[in-house]
Amino acid sequence: MIGKDRRFKSRAGLPALVAAILLAIQVPAAAQDPAPAPAPAPANHQDDAAKSSAHPKAKAKTKAKGKSRARAKAPARNDPPGFYMGRPIADVMSWEGANWLFRETRIQEEQPEAMLRSLKIPAGATVADVGAGAGYYSIRLARKVGPKGIVYATDLQPEMLRFLQENARAARVKNIKPIRCTQTKTNLPSGAIDLILMVDVYHECTEPDATLHGLLTALKPGGRLVLVEFRAEDPTVPIKPEHKMTLEQVRKEVEPQGFTFKESLEFLPWQHVIIFEKPREAKKSKPAKAREGSDKSITRSS
Numbered sequence: 435m436i437g438k439d440r441r442f443k444s445r446a447g448l449p450a451l452v453a454a455i456l457l458a459i460q461v462p463a464a465a466q467d468p469a470p471a472p473a474p475a476p477a478n479h480q481d482d483a484a485k486s487s488a489h490p491k492a493k494a495k496t497k498a499k500g501k502s503r504a505r506a507k508a509p510a511r512n513d514p515p516g517f518y519m520g521r522p523i524a525d526v527m528s529w530e531g532a533n534w535l536f537r538e539t540r541i542q543e544e545q546p547e548a549m550l551r552s553l554k555i556p557a558g559a560t561v562a563d564v565g566a567g568a569g570y571y572s573i574r575l576a577r578k579v580g581p582k583g584i585v586y587a588t589d590l591q592p593e594m595l596r597f598l599q600e601n602a603r604a605a606r607v608k609n610i611k612p613i614r615c616t617q618t619k620t621n622l623p624s625g626a627i628d629l630i631l632m633v634d635v636y637h638e639c640t641e642p643d644a645t646l647h648g649l650l651t652a653l654k655p656g657g658r659l660v661l662v663e664f665r666a667e668d669p670t671v672p673i674k675p676e677h678k679m680t681l682e683q684v685r686k687e688v689e690p691q692g693f694t695f696k697e698s699l700e701f702l703p704w705q706h707v708i709i710f711e712k713p714r715e716a717k718k719s720k721p722a723k724a725r726e727g728s729d730k731s732i733t734r735s736s
Contacts, residue, residue, distance in 0.1 A: 435736065471551065518642050519687050524676040526638045529593035532568045540570075544633075544662075545702055550574055550698055553660060559628045562586040563602030564620065569598035569610070575631065576607040586622055588615040615639045620648035627652045633662040634705075637679050646691035653712040659693055661708045671704045684708050 439602035516523055527534075540546070550571075555561060557580040563572040574587045587610050589595050595612045602610045615621050617640045622630075630649055639645045649659055664671050666678035681698050684706070689695055695708035700706065 450551040519683070521683060522676045523640055524638045526652055528592065529591045532594065532597055535567050535570050539589040543704060544710050546571065546574060549662065549702060549707060550578055553629065556627060558582040558596065560584045560626055560686060562588065562622055562630045564632045564649070566598060567594050569601045571631060571633055572598060572610050573602060573605050573607050576609050579609065581609055583609060585610045585630050586613055586627070587611065588613040588620060588622065590615060590617070608611055618644040620645065620652055622648065622652035624651050625654055627657055628654060628701060629658045629660065631660050633675070634664065636661050637663060637677060642687055646688060650692050650712055659714045663706050663708065665706055668732055681706055
């Protein structure tokens with residue numbers, strides 16, 4: 435990643451980062467997930483919208499109506515630089531602000547363990563944490579899939595990947611494979627991934643078409659892409675507008691790239707959990723044997 439992080443206004447030094455990382459690792463995962471509750475008042479480093487005292491209530495799960503097309507026709511675009519399908523592309527978060535990823539309030543704001551439980555990730559699965567940063571979710575995913583599973587953790591910045599490796603060693607997690615990616619190449623193995631998770635990352639992709647194509651290629655047929663994004667529908671969510679997305683906008687961008695929308699889980703205080711699927715390969719029909727006494731062959735779909 436390049437540039438300074440503009441998602442928040444202040445930044446603690448590296449000593450605070452190290453202390454926060456060690457604290458986050460030492461606390462058992464089971465103890466980190468409180469019961470779902472409204473998020474607390476945000477810290478000063480967040481957007482000025484945090485002054486609002488109202489927080490979004492839990493919303494009912496939104497299910498896809500009918501079957502989405504495997505590949506919808508992409509709408510015509512004429513976006514200026516820095517925009518995609520009418521929305522501004524957010525600046526990438528710099529590794530210098532990595533301490534924010536381990537802020538004390540994140541457990542209440544994002545409920546990471548509850549979110550991961552909702553995805554029902556099986557032991558032994560192969561998953562990818564795309565835009566993994568310093569490993570906040572990678573370590574949790576590694577524990578979910580167990581020693582027989584694999585977590586590919588990708589990031590643009592080598593500094594983030596170094597933090598991630600240090601954190602994984604401290605947590606005694608050995609099934610994370612760090613990968614340096616680019617904005618146009620995921621560098622994930624083709625057709626090998628059961629689930630791809632992007633937490634507060636997709637809105638920072640500068641080449642969404644290339645990114646989504648790479649993610650689709652990396653997934654197994656039937657594999658899932660999960661985007662966790664702050665709700666742009668709710669003005670009380672205390673994040674700058676360019677770091678938020680509506681469900682409608684996400685679907686408009688992702689579905690034309692070949693993904694099928696499955697559902698959006700809306701139980702988190704501030705975020706959508708939007709689930710897409712790579713369509714399973716269609717079965718090829720085989721010609722049936724001609725019926726006795728007929729000179730015409732009959733085909734039936736398998």
